[in-house]
Amino acid sequence: MSREPSSLLPRLVLWLSVAAWAGVLVWLALTLPERVPTHWSAGSGEPDGWSSRGGTLAMSAAFLLMTLPLVLISRLVLIAPDLVNSPHREWWTSTPRRLVRFERLVREDLMVVAGITLLLLVSTQVVIGYAAHRPGGVVPGWVFALVVVAYLVVLTLYVVRMYRGGRYRPDRQERALQDEDA
Numbered sequence: 001m002s003r004e005p006s007s008l009l010p011r012l013v014l015w016l017s018v019a020a021w022a023g024v025l026v027w028l029a030l031t032l033p034e035r036v037p038t039h040w041s042a043g044s045g046e047p048d049g050w051s052s053r054g055g056t057l058a059m060s061a062a063f064l065l066m067t068l069p070l071v072l073i074s075r076l077v078l079i080a081p082d083l084v085n086s087p088h089r090e091w092w093t094s095t096p097r098r099l100v101r102f103e104r105l106v107r108e109d110l111m112v113v114a115g116i117t118l119l120l121l122v123s124t125q126v127v128i129g130y131a132a133h134r135p136g137g138v139v140p141g142w143v144f145a146l147v148v149v150a151y152l153v154v155l156t157l158y159v160v161r162m163y164r165g166g167r168y169r170p171d172r173q174e175r176a177l178q179d180e181d182a
Helices: 008-031 053-079 096-132 142-164 175-181
Strands: 035-040 047-052
Touching: 008 053, 008 096, 035 053, 035 096, 047 053, 053 096, 096 142, 096 175
Parallel strands: none
Antiparallel strands: 035 047
């Protein structure tokens, strides 16, 4: 069976985060000086690590390569469904049509997780770009805590929605998938 196409919202989250990444990468390429602060001491916001402009841009490019492959993990559902941990896994893996739908649901969830994670990494690049233009590269210490806490809150809310919201509940699926038990 062929794969089901992804819904609009997960694709939108992923592609908007990729667009934000591309925009920040262009901004950094156009504005970064040759010496860039890339690490700060905990709490004080004083830089204690520096990088070259090229190294900083390479790291930003690597962020995309680190997050987008997350979406490919959904292929495990089709290749090795026993390795996937999900509510009602036995129901989802009992027929080919359910398995295809299950892969789509997992792929969509991974698109959102990859998008949220890419936005976390993009926000660190924004902080680096901001710091590169500040005297001494100093950044308020609370900025990093805010970015990480915001990421963890959004990610936690999404994961709770995935598992508690009924997305994977068999009774929430279309009738054709229900009738396959008969």
